[in-house]
Amino acid sequence: VLAFMSKTHFDRITMILRSAGFVTSDLIRSRNAVNFAYILYLRGKRENLPAADIESLVRRWFAMSILTGRYSGSPETAFDLDIRQIDSQGLKAYAEAVIENELPTTFWTGMLPQLMDTSSAMSPYFIAYQAAQARLGDRGFLSSNITVRDLLLNRGDKHHVFPRKHLQRGGASRSSYNQIANFVMAQSEINIAIGDKAPEIYFAELREQVNGEANGITKRYGGITDPAELKANLVMNCLPTSLLDGERLDYDAFLVERRLLMAEKIRQWVKVL
Numbered sequence: 231v232l233a234f235m236s237k238t239h240f241d242r243i244t245m246i247l248r249s250a251g252f253v254t255s256d257l258i259r260s261r262n263a264v265n266f267a268y269i270l271y272l273r274g275k276r277e278n279l280p281a282a283d284i285e286s287l288v289r290r291w292f293a294m295s296i297l298t299g300r301y302s303g304s305p306e307t308a309f310d311l312d313i314r315q316i317d318s319q320g321l322k323a324y325a326e327a328v329i330e331n332e333l334p335t336t337f338w339t340g341m342l343p344q345l346m347d348t349s350s351a352m353s354p355y356f357i358a359y360q361a362a363q364a365r366l367g368d369r370g371f372l373s374s375n376i377t378v379r380d381l382l383l384n385r386g387d388k389h390h391v392f393p394r395k396h397l398q399r400g401g402a403s404r405s406s407y408n409q410i411a412n413f414v415m416a417q418s419e420i421n422i423a424i425g426d427k428a429p430e431i432y433f434a435e436l437r438e439q440v441n442g443e444a445n446g447i448t449k450r451y452g453g454i455t456d457p458a459e460l461k462a463n464l465v466m467n468c469l470p471t472s473l474l475d476g477e478r479l480d481y482d483a484f485l486v487e488r489r490l491l492m493a494e495k496i497r498q499w500v501k502v503l
Contacts, residue, residue: 233272233275233276234268234272237403238469239268239271239272239275243267243268243271243288246267246271246288246289247264247284247288247289247292248367249285249289249365250289250292250293250361250503251360251361251362251363251364251365251366251499252292252359252361252364252422253364253383254262254380254382254383255383256382257357257360257361257382259296259352259357260295260296260301260302260354260441262301262302262305262309263292263296263300263301264292264450265301265302265309266291266295266301266309266312267288267292267295268393268463269309269313270284270287270288270291270321270325271284271288271358273316273321274287274288274321274322274470277320277321277406279321279322282333283322286375287321287322287325287503289503290329290500290503291325291328292323292328293358293361293381293499293500293503294328294329294332294333294500296354296357296358297333297337297342297354297355297358297394297496297500298332298333300332302453305347312324312328327421327424333500338493338494338496339490339493340499342355342493342496343480343486343489343490343492343493345495346410346411346489346492347409347411347485347489348410349405349408349409349410351388351408351410351412351413353410355410355462355496356413356439356495358463358499359410359468359492359495359496360378360382360415361371361494361499362495362498362499363378363379363394363415363466363467364377364378364379364382364495365396365499365502366466366495366499366502367379367500368466369463369466370386370414370415370416370417370420370467371389371414371415371416371417371420371461371463371467371469372417372420372436372452372454372460372463373417373420373452373453373454374452374453374454374459375453376417377487378415381415381416381417382415386416386417386418387415387416387417387418387421388413388414388415388416389413389414389415389416389420389421389424390408390412390413391412391413391414391429391469391484392407392412392479392481392484393424393425393427393428393429394408394426394478395426396429397424397481398426402481406481409485410492411484411489411492412485412488414469415433415467417452420451420452423450423451428477429473429479430477430479431479432451433473433474435450435451436450436451436460436474438446439451439455439458440454440455440456440457440460441457442455444460453478458496459475460474468488468491468492468494469488469491470484470487470491
């Protein structure tokens with residue numbers, strides 16, 4: 231009880247979760263996952279594991295927990311099972327085995343992209359994606375310096391890559407235009423500048439911006455003026471660079487491709503935790 235109530239331990243677990251990319255309380259949606267992450271931390275301290283090992287285990291276990299919904303159904307049963315197995319096998323051996331079994335290669339290439347077919351901004355998969363971008367140091371959509379971490383800490387905009395009004399004009403429903411694969415974190419001024427333009431229009435203008443062809447308007451959307459930097463920005467925001475081709479874009483095909491790219495981003499994130 232004293233270990234649980236220790237301010238030092240509480241501050242430590244908070245720091246560990248923030249270091250994983252969960253930089254604001256808005257990204258913490260599963261209290262049960264946090265509670266078990268704290269259990270893991272305290273158990274690691276009791277087993278005298280190296281601090282670096284404890285931190286890595288806690289980060290990866292927490293990520294696995296929210297991605298798989300491990301404690302969303304019957305948390306008491308799941309807690310009991312995990313604690314018994316940790317007692318039996320030891321923390322590190324059990325945690326490593328569970329993480330490997332719960333997140334196989336097929337999870338990233340098959341299951342996760344399917345799970346990301348959702349319009350819930352509170353989806354654990356979109357939250358994990360935002361945490362991944364914060365942890366990996368990605369810059370915001372079309373930002374030359376502002377990072378996703380900065381935007382999360384200062385309430386940046388969730389921008390629709392295919393603008394909402396543009397899709398509404400084509401008869402799209404709310405569940406369609408609000409797909410999480412249609413969202414990027416962006417500065418509000420960039421979001422406002424894009425407005426409701428069709429993506430093939432504003433991406434064509436972006437191509438002009440970085441090639442110096444914009445009739446004197448060099449920074450219409452953000453501060454990027456170099457073609458290589460623009461492509462790098464699209465890649466770090468899990469957007470296909472084919473968006474710059476200037477052709478009319480198919481929304482459904484875009485969503486399928488972007489879910490795969492977002493899933494790969496989350497895989498990279500878990501790997502470095």
